[in-house]
Structure formats: structure tokens, C-alpha cells
Amino acid sequence: MTLDPVHYDGIAALARRIDYGADERDHRAFAETVWESFLDPLRDDSGRAVIEPVAEVSRHRVDREDVALIESPFPTAHGLDAGTINPTTFRNGLVVDVAGAAMASTPSDIELHRSRTVVATVHSNDPTARVHDEWIAFDEGYSRSRAIKVPPLPRFAEGVVHALALYLAESEHALEHADAVSDLLVLDGPLYPRGLLRWSDQHPDLADFLLEDPRPTTVLENYVRLVEEFVDRGIPLVGFVKNPSTRVICRTLAGKEGIETPWADDAALFTRVLEVGEYVDDVDGDRWERDRSALTYSGWFRSRGGVDYPLSKGGDALGVDRRLEADAYEVTFFVVYDPRSDLLYRVETPYAFARTPGIREAIAHQVLRDVAISSGPPTVVEKADELARIGNAEKASIRERFEDAFETSRDRTYDDHRWGLE
Numbered sequence: 001m002t003l004d005p006v007h008y009d010g011i012a013a014l015a016r017r018i019d020y021g022a023d024e025r026d027h028r029a030f031a032e033t034v035w036e037s038f039l040d041p042l043r044d045d046s047g048r049a050v051i052e053p054v055a056e057v058s059r060h061r062v063d064r065e066d067v068a069l070i071e072s073p074f075p076t077a078h079g080l081d082a083g084t085i086n087p088t089t090f091r092n093g094l095v096v097d098v099a100g101a102a103m104a105s106t107p108s109d110i111e112l113h114r115s116r117t118v119v120a121t122v123h124s125n126d127p128t129a130r131v132h133d134e135w136i137a138f139d140e141g142y143s144r145s146r147a148i149k150v151p152p153l154p155r156f157a158e159g160v161v162h163a164l165a166l167y168l169a170e171s172e173h174a175l176e177h178a179d180a181v182s183d184l185l186v187l188d189g190p191l192y193p194r195g196l197l198r199w200s201d202q203h204p205d206l207a208d209f210l211l212e213d214p215r216p217t218t219v220l221e222n223y224v225r226l227v228e229e230f231v232d233r234g235i236p237l238v239g240f241v242k243n244p245s246t247r248v249i250c251r252t253l254a255g256k257e258g259i260e261t262p263w264a265d266d267a268a269l270f271t272r273v274l275e276v277g278e279y280v281d282d283v284d285g286d287r288w289e290r291d292r293s294a295l296t297y298s299g300w301f302r303s304r305g306g307v308d309y310p311l312s313k314g315g316d317a318l319g320v321d322r323r324l325e326a327d328a329y330e331v332t333f334f335v336v337y338d339p340r341s342d343l344l345y346r347v348e349t350p351y352a353f354a355r356t357p358g359i360r361e362a363i364a365h366q367v368l369r370d371v372a373i374s375s376g377p378p379t380v381v382e383k384a385d386e387l388a389r390i391g392n393a394e395k396a397s398i399r400e401r402f403e404d405a406f407e408t409s410r411d412r413t414y415d416d417h418r419w420g421l422e
Contacts, residue, residue, distance in 0.1 A: 031272035050305030058299035068372035073362035074183040079384035081188035082170040087158035095123040099165035101173035104383035117173035118145040121161040167193040171222030191239035191348040197307040244346035248305035274337035328352035
């Protein structure tokens with residue numbers, strides 16, 4: 001049964017009863033103030049620079065059609081992504097997730113596309129549960145798989161099995177096929193395992209697991225070694241974040257006396273700064289009209305706050321040994337705003353690459369060209385996403401195979417039945 005029109009109108013009318021505070025003009029003006037006055041650098045209460053421009057605070061605009069026609073700065077490009085079945089709880093107490101990582105290339109490489117790295121992570125409160133924890137080759141040697149058991153952390157079981165499966169599969173696959181990359185590697189997501197690094201701020205149990213158990217450290221070490229290999233070879237390594245949700249700028253500003261930020265996260269701030277348009281007369285008053293003809297983007301920033309802190313010059317990388325100078329690993333980023341979809345993307349690379357103006361420019365031109373052409377993420381990232389994605393039918397089939405192997409059934413809820421997720 002759908003909403004009756006009178007009920008729909010009653011719900012929609014609630015909007016008139018909500019005072020949303022300052023109007024849009026004020027938010028845009030405040031965003032300009034933050035942009036002009038607080039980011040060069042942005043310091044926290046201790047005086048540490050958490051956001052700092054690599055060169056200068058700047059923003060740029062480029063015609064979509066013009067940038068789509070430029071020659072690619074990189075003759076070839078590779079993309080990497082991992083997909084999972086999502087954490088699944090079984091009635092015998094096991095919580096399992098399975099991740100499969102794949103690498104794509106342009107031009108296409110069929111043998112490379114065939115390869116997979118598959119990781120299953122298992123949580124159990126039963127001390128007698130065992131996992132055969134070794135890499136095993138399959139698909140005529142093109143692929144390999146591994147199962148690992150995580151310590152009993154009931155409150156965080158689903159999050160832990162998901163993060164470890166995802167990041168271990170992705171990082172192992174990247175290292176395994178690093179020699180196939182000759183010009184550029186783009187990760188579908190952040191440069192480092194952000195979900196894993198966030199554990200230290202969430203709960204003492206997770207913080208202890210992060211510091212005491214070797215597996216999370218091994219995952220982070222894989223990313224550190226990946227950075228080192230690509231720096232040694234002089235091949236840029238990039239993270240393309242489709243849904244940036246960092247709050248370093250907003251949280252730091254909120255900690256300063258007298259400053260209140262109206263944005264949910266830093267992406268909302270950057271969107272206000274980069275959105276180009278004007279207010280035009282309308283029957284109901286002024287209306288903001290966005291200019292959709294150009295892509296806009298920021299200059300590069302160094303990020304040393306939040307989950308980026310452990311890999312900064314002042315961080316300890318969770319005890320992982322770093323072979324390069326510490327600041328080489330620091331996260332640097334710029335953001336791209338696409339007015340066609342009203343979406344913002346964050347592009348990351350280690351400071352080891354961003355310190356060189358020519359490399360910064362080449363990465364920016366490549367990303368802008370790809371976004372202009374695809375109206376979304378770079379094609380090589382979308383190819384990797386398609387290769388690694390596990391469809392709903394496949395997820396259901398894999399879960400059934402696990403049910404057979406465990407001689408049990410999956411925990412089901414009414415919502416599974418209601419929404420056809422069984």
C-alpha cells in the first residue's frame with residue numbers, strides 16, 4: 001500500500017516546521033571565509049598542521065569538452081578494486097565475509113583480468129574452531145585464496161571480518177601484480193585502509209586488536225610496501241575516493257573557539273567552494289543556478305589529521321617499518337567537483353609523488369580527463385569495479401555453499417524475507 005496523497009502532503013509539510021538556520025547564501029559566504037583564511041595551514045589546538053597546501057591554496061576551472069579531448073598523460077593505466085559478499089552470520093556462531101580483488105587495465109589485458117585474490121575471514125567464539133590459514137592456488141594458477149580466523153570480538157565481528165577480508169585481498173592482489181603496472185595504478189578507494197585505521201578511535205577493544213594482533217598490521221604493511229615499490233619504480237600510485245566522508249577540516253574548525261561549521265563533512269565544504277553558479281530571479285524569489293559547463297577542482301593538500309595521521313611524518317604507522325623518509329608516505333589529495341551529477345571526488349597520492357609539480361599536474365589532468373569523459377570515476381576504476389563485483393545472485397549462491405559446508409543455515413531475519421534477501 002502506498003501513501004495516500006493527503007498523507008504524503010502532510011509529511012512533506014513537516015519541512016515548513018523545521019528551521020534550517022542560516023540560509024544558503026550565508027553558508028556559501030562562510031565556506032569562502034574558511035577557504036581564504038583557515039587552510040594555509042589549518043592547525044589543531046596543539047598547533048599541529050592537519051591540513052596544509054602542497055604549494056598554495058588554489059581552485060581551478062576547466063571546460064569539460066576541452067579537458068575530455070586532451071591526450072592522456074599516461075600511455076597505460078591500471079585499476080584495482082575488491083568486492084565482498086558482506087558479513088554473514090550462521091547459526092553455528094560463525095561470522096564470515098569473503099572478498100575478491102581484481103585488477104583492470106587500459107588497454108585490456110585478458111590474463112590480468114582473469115586473476116583474482118580471494119580472502120575469507122572467519123569469526124567464532126568457539127575456541128575449538130580452526131581455519132586452514134594458507135594461500136592456495138586455483139584456476140590453473142591464475143588465482144589464489146586464503147582463509148583467516150580473527151580473535152573473538154563479538155561486538156565488532158561483522159566490521160572486523162569485512163575490513164580484514166576487503167583490505168587483505170586488495171593489498172595482496174596489488175602487490176602480486178604490481179609488476180604489470182608500467183605507468184599508473186588507481187585504487188578504487190583511499191590510498192590506505194581507512195576503515196582499519198579508524199578502529200583506534202572507536203573502542204578500546206578494537207584499538208587493542210589493532211596494536212596487538214599481527215593481522216591488521218600485516219594489512220597496513222602491505223600498503224606501505226606498495227607505496228615503496230611504486231616510489232622506487234617512479235610509477236604514480238593513486239587512490240580515487242568516490243564517496244569522501246572525512247571530517248578533519250570540520251572537526252578541527254569546530255574545536256576552535258567561536259567557530260561552528262554547518263557542514264556534515266569536508267566534502268560538503270569543498271562542494272560549496274567549488275560549485276560555480278549564480279542566483280537568478282524566479283517566481284518564488286532568488287534561485288541558485290549551477291553552471292554545468294566546467295569541472296572545478298582544488299589544489300593539492302597534505303593531510304595529517306584523523307585516520308591520515310598514522311602515516312604522516314609525526315605518526316608511527318602502527319609500528320610498521322618505513323624504509324623511505326617518513327613524509328614520503330603522507331596522504332596528499334585534491335578534490336574534483338562534477339556539476340552534472342553534483343558529486344565530489346577525492347584523489348589521493350603519497351607526498352613522495354605530490355612533491356613534484358609535474359607529477360601532480362599529470363595525475364590531475366588524467367583524472368579530470370577521465371571524469372569529463374565518463375561523467376563519473378575513471379574508466380579503469382569502473383572496469384576494476386565490474387571485475388571485482390560479486391552480484392546478488394552470486395552472493396546468495398556462495399552463502400548456500402557455506403551453509404552446506406558448515407552443515408548449518410544462515411541467520412535470517414524478517415527483513416531478509418520481506419525484501420527478498422534470502
